[in-house]
Amino acid sequence: MGQERRSESLTRRRARVGRPASLDGRLGRRVGPAWLTVSQLCRRWQLGRKTVYKFIDAEILPAWRVSSRLYRIAVEDVLRFQARNEMSPK
Numbered sequence: 001m002g003q004e005r006r007s008e009s010l011t012r013r014r015a016r017v018g019r020p021a022s023l024d025g026r027l028g029r030r031v032g033p034a035w036l037t038v039s040q041l042c043r044r045w046q047l048g049r050k051t052v053y054k055f056i057d058a059e060i061l062p063a064w065r066v067s068s069r070l071y072r073i074a075v076e077d078v079l080r081f082q083a084r085n086e087m088s089p090k
Helices: 002-018 038-045 049-057 075-085
Strands: 035-037 064-067 070-074
Touching: 035 038, 035 075, 038 049, 038 070, 070 075
Parallel strands: none
Antiparallel strands: 035 070, 064 070
């Protein structure tokens, strides 16, 4: 019985994490992940990893370095970059 509860709560937790970001109607704030990985950003912009890393290295796109080979990019910075370069996500 304990095993069933544990697996059920794990399934619910995974479902919550996988939901796309949306706006919270009460406060008008974005609900969802505040950071994107390089691979998530590549899928969003349909670009290769090298191109995204070039933006980061040129300091055109701000990124937070998690470790020597791992970066996170704030969603706000992605939206600002898109607006500045008139890109539209697909």
